[in-house]
Amino acid sequence: MASSNTRQRKLARAKVDRQMVRRADQERRSRQLKAVFGGLFALVLVGVLGAWGLGAFDAKPVDTVAETCAWNPLDVAGNANLKDAGKPATSGMPTSGTAAMTIALNSGNVVAELDRTAAPCGAASLKYLADSGFYNDTKCHKLTHAEGDFALACGDPSGTGSGGAAYSWWVENPPAAEAPSAAPSTDASASAAATPSPAAATAKYPAGTIAMTPNLNGSQFVIFYKASTTDTPYSIVGKVTSGLDVVEKIAQAGTTANEAGEDTKPKQDVVVKTLTVVDTTPASPSAPAAPASPSAPAASGAATTPKPSASTAS
Structure with missing residues (x-):
């Protein structure tokens, strides 16, 4: 147990x-x-x-795409001549190379090269409005012919000169400074040959320059048919490559009084039938030479009417 x-x-x-x-x-x-x-x-x-x-x-801040063009709205309520056409994109537009613009007028075609490097906003605005048909069947409202200001103004569907697309932007490509006079020479004849005319020495807008109208530069543009010295701060957007003679003939036809009594309305109706803008190849380092204008060979250092350059007027 x-x-x-x-x-x-x-x-x-x-x-x-x-x-x-x-x-x-x-x-x-x-x-x-x-x-x-x-x-x-x-x-x-x-x-x-x-x-x-x-x-x-x-x-973290929200990533945003940097704006290339800031479009400033214009007061549509205070100006019945303005037209709300929306606004182009603020970024993503080409900022280099060129675009070809064709203005089909009732009297002939004007072809121009737009400089997307020097004036990306102007080129973008023209293409945006052209693609929407904004310019189709609109009249060019003004033809200036005062000393130093020779231009045909278009792009205002109201025909008053105070209308257009309801946005604007800064002057992005102002004209170059006045050309300096020729260097002194001990040879009187050579000095005389080298001294440019006043118009050639001070031209800010050579013949063929295309520029946007300040404050109403959403759609209004001008085509200079003669070298001009006006102090108006236009945004240079390009240059005519063919058809400048069409504008010259319009100028030769003269002007008549507009509704305000100003002698600036083209005597013959100038109608933009269509306006188109298409992209072209990037700008070439060497631009075509300007047509020779002097009747006699210019002395070394002679100044001629300046041509829009890639940085100022092309």
Whole structure:
């Protein structure tokens, strides 16, 4: 009997020992897991604090595309002659190379090269409006023929000169400074030959220059048919490549009084049947030479009527 009790006690003791071993093993594993997770948490916390210290969680500005052209709205309510034609995109337009513009007048075609490098906004606006048919069947409203200002103005569907598309932008490509006079010469005849005429020396807008009208430059543009010295700050957008004689014939026909009594309305109706703008190849480093105008060979250093350059009038 005693031996049986002793055996039971030994079995119970062994069972308790096994339970203690398992419990100790579980506690050991629990401590190991806590140590591992504690280490990982510490690493994560250090990383988060480091990133926070470096500004990783600071509010980030929203990425935006830089504006190339900021179109300023004009007061349509205050000027009934303005036409809401929407606005071109503020970015994404070509900013290099050239575009070809064809103005189909009722008296002939005028073809021009638009300079997208020097005047990206002017070129973009003309293309935007041309693509929408804005210019189709509109009249050119003004023909200036005063000394120093020889231009045909178009692009106002109202025909008043105070209308057009209801937006504008800054003067982006103003004319070059006045051309300097020729250097002094000890040879009187050479000096006389080298001295340009006043018109040639001070022309800001050579014949064939196409420019946008300030303040109403959303759609209004002018074509200079003779070299001009006007102080009006036009945005030069391009130059005529063919058809300038069409504008010259319009000028030769003369003007008549407009509704305001000004002698600036073309005597013959000048209608823009269509106006189109298409992209061309990038601008060539060497532009075609201007037509020679002097009847006699000019002396070295002689100044002639300046031609729109790639940076100013092309």
